[in-house]
Amino acid sequence: xxxxxxxxxxxxxxxxxxxxxxxxxxxxxxxxxxxxxxxxxxxxxxxxxxxxxxxxxxxxxxxxxxxxxxxxxxx
Numbered sequence: 722x723x724x725x726x727x728x729x730x731x732x733x734x735x736x737x738x739x740x741x742x743x744x745x746x747x748x749x750x751x752x753x754x755x756x757x758x759x760x761x762x763x764x765x766x767x768x769x770x771x772x773x774x775x776x777x778x779x780x781x782x783x784x785x786x787x788x789x790x791x792x793x794x795x796x
Contacts, residue, residue, distance in 0.1 A: 725754070725755070725759065725763035725767065727758075728755035728759060730756050735756070735767060735770045735774060739771065739778055740778060747767060
């Protein structure tokens with residue numbers, strides 16, 4: 722499904738960015754794919770999908786700093 726029509730970014734692209742590129746923030750996602758840089762209507766859904774993808778991602782696939790932050794927040 723297209724999340725950002727302006728930049729043709731799909732939910733799969735967002736999940737792949739988290740899984741393969743280590744994206745952990747909306748800012749990183751915007752820089753990589755342009756999400757939210759057009760009309761901005763996609764931002765709430767992109768933010769939701771990003772959070773969902775981060776929750777599904779195993780800790781080892783996240784960048785080291787993000788994994789540390791996750792451990793501190795959880796533990």
